[in-house]
Amino acid sequence: MYVGDPSGVTSKVALAGGYNVPVTGAPSSEVLELPLPDRLLIPLTSRRLEFSELRVKDGQRVQPGQVLAVDHGHYSIPLLAPCAGTVRLDGQEGHIVLDELEVPPQEPDAGSSAPARIGELPPGFSVATLVEMGVWQFLSDARTGAPVDPAVSPDVVMVSAVRLEPFVTGGEAQLPGNVDAFARGLSLLHAIFPDCAVCAVVPDTDDPLALEAKEAASKCGCARVLTIPLKYPFDNPALLARLTGLAGDPHAQLWATSLEGLLALDEAVTHSRPRTERIVSLAGPAVTQPVHLRVMLGYPIDAILNGRLCREPARVVEGGLLTGRTLPEGWLGLGAECTGLTVLGELTERTFMAFARPGVSRRSYSRSFVGTYRPEIGVRFSTALAGELRPCISCGQCVDICPARIMPNVLHKSIYAKDLERAIDLRVDLCIECGLCSYVCPSKIDLRQQFVDAKAEIQADMEAALALEAEA
Numbered sequence: 001m002y003v004g005d006p007s008g009v010t011s012k013v014a015l016a017g018g019y020n021v022p023v024t025g026a027p028s029s030e031v032l033e034l035p036l037p038d039r040l041l042i043p044l045t046s047r048r049l050e051f052s053e054l055r056v057k058d059g060q061r062v063q064p065g066q067v068l069a070v071d072h073g074h075y076s077i078p079l080l081a082p083c084a085g086t087v088r089l090d091g092q093e094g095h096i097v098l099d100e101l102e103v104p105p106q107e108p109d110a111g112s113s114a115p116a117r118i119g120e121l122p123p124g125f126s127v128a129t130l131v132e133m134g135v136w137q138f139l140s141d142a143r144t145g146a147p148v149d150p151a152v153s154p155d156v157v158m159v160s161a162v163r164l165e166p167f168v169t170g171g172e173a174q175l176p177g178n179v180d181a182f183a184r185g186l187s188l189l190h191a192i193f194p195d196c197a198v199c200a201v202v203p204d205t206d207d208p209l210a211l212e213a214k215e216a217a218s219k220c221g222c223a224r225v226l227t228i229p230l231k232y233p234f235d236n237p238a239l240l241a242r243l244t245g246l247a248g249d250p251h252a253q254l255w256a257t258s259l260e261g262l263l264a265l266d267e268a269v270t271h272s273r274p275r276t277e278r279i280v281s282l283a284g285p286a287v288t289q290p291v292h293l294r295v296m297l298g299y300p301i302d303a304i305l306n307g308r309l310c311r312e313p314a315r316v317v318e319g320g321l322l323t324g325r326t327l328p329e330g331w332l333g334l335g336a337e338c339t340g341l342t343v344l345g346e347l348t349e350r351t352f353m354a355f356a357r358p359g360v361s362r363r364s365y366s367r368s369f370v371g372t373y374r375p376e377i378g379v380r381f382s383t384a385l386a387g388e389l390r391p392c393i394s395c396g397q398c399v400d401i402c403p404a405r406i407m408p409n410v411l412h413k414s415i416y417a418k419d420l421e422r423a424i425d426l427r428v429d430l431c432i433e434c435g436l437c438s439y440v441c442p443s444k445i446d447l448r449q450q451f452v453d454a455k456a457e458i459q460a461d462m463e464a465a466l467a468l469e470a471e472a
Helices: 129-134 179-192 208-219 237-244 257-270 301-305 397-401 408-416 422-427 434-439 447-471
Strands: 032-033 039-043 067-072 077-080 084-088 095-102 156-160 198-203 225-226 254-258 275-283 291-296 312-316 339-345
Touching: 039 084, 077 129, 095 447, 129 257, 156 179, 156 237, 156 257, 179 198, 179 208, 179 225, 179 257, 198 208, 225 237, 237 254, 254 257, 301 339, 397 408, 397 434, 408 422, 408 447, 422 447, 434 447
Parallel strands: 032 291, 156 198, 156 254, 198 225, 275 339
Antiparallel strands: 039 095, 067 077, 084 095, 275 291, 312 339
8 A cells, every 4th residue: 555654745656647637717815705696596417316205395495404305225324404495396497496585594503412622423423413414425435436335444434635637626625714624534544444444645846835734644643645746637536546556345335525525524523514505616718717616505507607608608517627518408406516617618619721720829739839939828618519420549648647547548439349358458447537538539529428438338247147147
């Protein structure tokens, strides 16, 4: 296990590939608090979760933290009311609408028996408390990203204070004023799972905030501290686990959580209340002033975008620039797992004689444009493909940039030939879906999506085979 002793800091990890996209439209580190809207539009689905069992009735008055619905397919993870309001179930399909909103004055540690010392659990605490207070949605299997079983104890929990994908909210917005809560959360994790190794991931930089977080994590005395370079996607839990040896035992329970999850845990244990607000990013080249926002779950997306776009029509992406997805049709409010909104200008017309331009204002991983030699230039993304789809030309750029050290070009050819057995041999399972191969591909092949689909098909085939074996 190459992580160092509990009080040490490991800063040398064997890295290969990776790339920081020189992009424009990043949000400032300042956080803008939006006013309470007229109503909240809370989606009943997110990327991983489906809150299909309602626990409220139309017209019911709810309080902050009250359970609105649960996801029975994922350990009854709850969807909590972010503030007091009246439930409307017939307002918008696929949403719980809260209106007549009210934010009651928050009393410090109301109704709680706050721990006397850092890392000490209050009387009567159990893991069920974390589930009830909405913390469990932030915990995931580090290898797969799937929700984890509350009835199982982890062997390792990785806590990352770093988010390196462009436009996704990270420590720069969440850590200010919360360094003590960060250290306290690490201690609480150790107290909750005493036989578990807690690993804190912090950036290897001289930034004062990062140094403060590193020092706080080191001094808490219960966490191994892993420093990583600010290079995408080396904040990925599955990748870090492989590179540090944490993933050596395939049967070990290897969990991960974000800084937001750790702060939610501290809020639940130390103050006996759920974390009802989120810090999300509003960024991208179509945004007038990219910014971080402090908002509630279900905040209307139209209200967030109103007056903040410099280009329309625009495409709204839920999540980061490289792995985000186009906001699902009919989604009206911020979802339970939304980390930010990336907004791109929608392509409406072709650029005249684009092929004849030398690219003075463009950047490329392949250094094929004049703009490559102007380091101050950032890429201004839109939904334009900027070229035609072509077959793979075996340039090797995807191999060079791949942090998982697989061969995306060879995998692509196997999947294109529908040879999934060959794809398994080539370790498509090691793909962390960072999207860099798609970004650098000069043939415009969406390699990331191919690998996502291939892994899903392989998993479905394996489950079908096991079902047939069970029936035999």
